Amino acid sequence: MLRHRTAPALAAIALLTAASVTACGSSATGTSQEQGDTLTVVSASPPASMDPAKANVGSDNWFVNLTYDTVLRMREGGKVDAGLATKWGYVGDGNQTFDFTLRDGVKFADGTPVTAEAVAASLEYSRKNGLNVSWVSAIDSVTATGPLTVRIHCSSPHPNVPHLLTQLLMIGSVISPKGLADPAKLGTQSFGAGPYVLDTANTASGDHYTYTPNPNYWDKSKIHWKKVVIKVVPNPNSALQAVKTGQADIISLNAGQVDTAKSGGLTITKSPIFFMGVNLADREGILAPPLKDVRVRQALNYAVDRQAIAKAVVQDYGQPTDQITLPGLDSYAADYDNHYPYDVAKAKQLLADAGYPNGFSLKMETQGMAGIDLVTQAVVQQWKQIGVSVDLTTDTSIGQWLSNATSKKYSALGFGYGGATGYLASLDWMLPHPTAFNPFASQDPELTRRLAAAAAAPADRAPALYQDVMRYAVDQAWFVAVLRMDGIYAYNAKKVTGFAAAIGYLPDLAWTTAPKA
Template sequence: MPRRRTATVLTACALLAAPLTACNGSSTGGGGTNGDTLTLVSAAAPASLDPAKANVGSDNWFVNLTYDSLLRMGPGGTVTPDLATAWGYTGSGNREFSLTLRAGVRFADGTPVTAQAVAASLNYARTHGLNQSWDSAIDSVTATGPLTVRIHCSSPHPDLPQLLSQVLLVGSVISPSGLAHQEDLGTASYGAGPYVLDVAHTVSGDHYTYTPNPNYWDKSKIHWKRVVIKVIANPTSALQAVETGQADVLGINSGQVATAKGSGLAVTMSPAAFVGVNLVDRAGVLAPPLKDVRVRQALNYAVDRAAITKAVVQQYGQPTDEISLPGLDGYASDADNHYPYDPARAKQLLAAAGYPDGFALTMETQGFLGIDLVTQAVVAEWRKIGVTVNITTDSSIGQWLGNATSKRFPVLGFGYGGASTYLLSLDWMLPHPTAFNPFASQDPQLTSMLAAAAAAPAAQAPALDQNVMRYVVDQAWFVSVLRMEGIYAFNSHKISGFSAGVSYIPDIAWNTVPAKS
């Protein structure tokens, strides 16, 4: 698989489950540098501190502390200024995008944040970064003045404001010094964010220490004298740390909610990911039955999504037939129950397609993050209509990436974090090979619908995106089973400003502050 496709796979996994927790030494007051030490705990070490090569989701806190982004996205999806104060598309078709930068901003090393520096950083991200699938439409980035930047796209890209925010990291601006020392970007910080990495008190893979950036453009955004991120894999230990007052906030799973609430912790949640089975061999190369849409639809009708959802995530998720989340542009509420549980109808469709006795399949799935539990439940349901499955279960993301892109499996278990329809289409729906479309399935009508939605004015795009979702659900490209909540527990007496949102990673760098006593 081309490297440019790996990031979105890792993104999905990161958004699905990787728990993050935070510990606090002492905290008083509010606003400015008035907290002592905020210690965050991550379930895994970052893939890289280079924003272009970090994993969106699991690595955001490591990166966002030291790199300001061009734009800032809030939990409701609203985009606000950061390093850029004005932005927008020019002309029609979502191909030309301009930014005006904030005047007087310096990188942590004291050099100015100029349009030339921003253009160089964006060009590095689009040519060297893991997220090249998301910015593949960007053809050039140029400085048009000391503080103005123009982005030209070879095809419509309607999601540049989101792409350039702190959530997706592409707009996390790297200094000229950092670009001159690319070999160091993975273990050092070269940004213009509120903090800098304290290398002397950092051990890669174990703990990362951050101290305030003396050159930061808005000192009121610096709320802590020190931030430490410790790598601790055991979520039970993390919850116990919060319960004993050593920790402030952590990501938890559905089975920990009752314990967290019973300990007096506040709990917040938001739709975070969807899980199911991907029918990737839609041309029937390995599994001829999958070429028939009636067979793919039968596999959808055969699944009792409500029962599986209750068993896997209890009340902290909902059954769904689609691959979008409430609050995102492509979410169509009427597509959620397009395939009501109906095994009799499933058998009728199989018989009409020439498979009255069913058939056999091979499948790959992930043996982590709960994806395998959903996969096994689906397989059990299919067995009732005569479809048997031989499952290969992977134990690591790397192993899964290799198998998913090998074109040896016609069916894949999946977990994927929420994304806009345009970004989603780059992985799932357009005819090029990815881990979620390894056979590069082609559907001219779908491709045409996606092109129209990508070029549409912002006010018209959601309706077009929702029609895309209805179409791909009806064509049964996948068997989505459930969407699950991203759940966090925190001590509201110690911190405030911590909030979750759909397709959003809680903002530690700016918004999580000491609670007022």
């Protein structure tokens, strides 16, 4: 990304699907089975926190999901399925009230029961103390309505409550009352009901994290390993070498490492995971008056050779795009993927028509991570052809990026963002409140009207409405999307099975990654 919960551009990868779930039954509880010895995974960085509410979506999922069970589970293929809850769905029309029923007899790793009261308290903690304010902004209460039943009420339509409760976003990662009683410990210890517990005695923060089976887990068939170890190896070449030589089993790759991984006998799994480009944030022209004119914003889109940039940055592991979504998500409009073909002459004409025949200048900020800066620099170079000059600042840390992105000192922002449903993306990008992706709180009454209609719509009608929203935003040129790229992983298929990436789904260490028979 990356995508972080404060502003999903910082930590990578919260992939979601469009499907809204109305009801479902439970999955059967399994029995214990033969386990593999040790699964070793390589991570480029340590977790921001072991607290599910404060962890980074994407980069921290594996660290957290091993120890915390979630209310619902996202399955490969994008289906929301049973987790700690066996029944769930919206009440009535309008997507504002959501009920679910928990499994009976489930315990946290510390032995205390998983009750509706405990789950409601955990969700309230994550809602009020989590990093992503926008995604839960519509939720105004979480209440235990019985020993095993919980109601979530929203002040406005929220069609994606089921997605919030899955392992992908971790808001539904249930924390025990003992953990909530001492929040300071949540960052370094585990207080969940998941298949494993963090073995703090054999964990060195920032270096390696060791997990052992939770003896109280409700489904022993999901505990596939006697031990799981996540090693932090910042150097990508050293990390890949560890997997090639059998010191580790799983790694996330960049495009330039794929051939080396394949030649070393590793198996590759990949899926579109996030997109990058330039956000034309100053749409009212407060700092850069030309950006107030839609013709100028459209000119900046026509002046970008997306095909060339995509080939240079992601090679064969990504595609050019004009929209801020991914194929397979509800707001993806296939007919708008090449809405702004590369056309310098047309870009110059639009600038001239808007009164800027010689171009203009603006200040831009970008992120020096995950290739976002490379994409931004390429766009800046291509804009020079139409007379647009950029004073570019490159940030090297998440904190610096957040500070600059929300400072209102930059008219444009280089971005990376993980695929999200139309509703969740709109909370960051399109609704008139300040976020790191809409720092000037830009508003468009027509866009807001369309979003309200889509959020309240039944599940079968929502995708078409969100696709029209995306077409409208692209027409208004609120951004210069450039490319989408794949998340790429390599693993030892001689030892590991059930490890896969897909749209709407991250490879799942906790439930599906198992020893090869």
